[in-house]
Amino acid sequence: MVDQAQSLRELVWKSRNKARVIAITSGKGGVGKTSASVNLAIAMAARGGRVILLDADLGLANVEVLMGLSSLYNLEHVIEGERRMSDILVRAPGGIEIIPGSSGLAKMADLPAAARQNLLQGLEDLQRLADFIIIDTMAGIGRNAVAFAAAADEVILVATPEPSAIVDAYAMLKTVHACRENAVVRLLVNMVAGDAQARAVAGKLAGVSQQYLGRNLSYLGCLPRDPHVSQAVMQSRPFVLIYPNAPATKYLQVIAGRIVHEQSAAEPSKEGFLKRFAQSLGLAGNA
Ligand SMILES: Nc1ncnc2c1ncn2[C@@H]1O[C@H](COP(=O)(O)OP(=O)(O)O)[C@@H](O)[C@H]1O
Ligand SMILES: [Mg+2]
Known part of the structure; x- marks a missing residue:
């Protein structure tokens, strides 16, 4: 059901004429960020709206x-x-578009001024084209990942129940908040045995976040450990498209619905993604 507050929120977002920028990040690699990014983008596009995956x-x-x-x-x-950014957009299965990355992103902060300006201009073009921009960031607290995460309107932090993934997720969370105190971060727990395990991980991380950072970490949802995910990876096809009835797909659809409809956490702010992005790279004034 679309309630009034929700339609109002959607109107506010639409009236900005700018995409909602969502960074998907993690402390540790191999936790399922890319897989979640691709499949979430598709599930969100299926709900309407233009989704670009960077x-x-x-x-x-x-x-x-x-x-x-x-x-x-x-x-x-x-x-x-x-x-131009619009020239390199690739139409991808599931009705989304992607921007293929480049190793230039790793040395983003060291790029010559003209190159940085091109990147920022390109990102600005993208923001006008899309309703949602999903950024699949690198793992860990490197400058690139943190710059995207701290600049995005919202961050989805991916962790798994593994102790090392939880510890690294906390480190990432801490770094993102250090860069931007009021960052909106939500947790996605991947590869869980069940809801109870996901809740336990979420409880642990939310607890340390509250205790040591004084910040809420809200729980976005979880994805079960499901062999369909790796089978889809082996076939280079998104699991939401080829395994519509798989457990992972069902959970992912719930999360996509939450992001598209229940979103309220990130109110449109005056200083948008680009300004914050430029600032976190130490380029204030360029955006
Ligand atoms: N929910 C899941 N169930 C089973 N395997 C998964 C799940 N999510 C991810 N994987 C597997 O984990 C591996 C790493 O996923 P990937 O998305 O590349 O991680 P990252 O981008 O965080 O490094 C892939 O081989 C993928 O198939
Ligand atoms: Mg990846």
């Missing part, structure tokens, strides 16, 4: 690989000023 996680299993795509151009060409 690949800033430059590992081997990147967004393109997971979707069976291979493109000619990537962010490097935008940074170098050879292409």
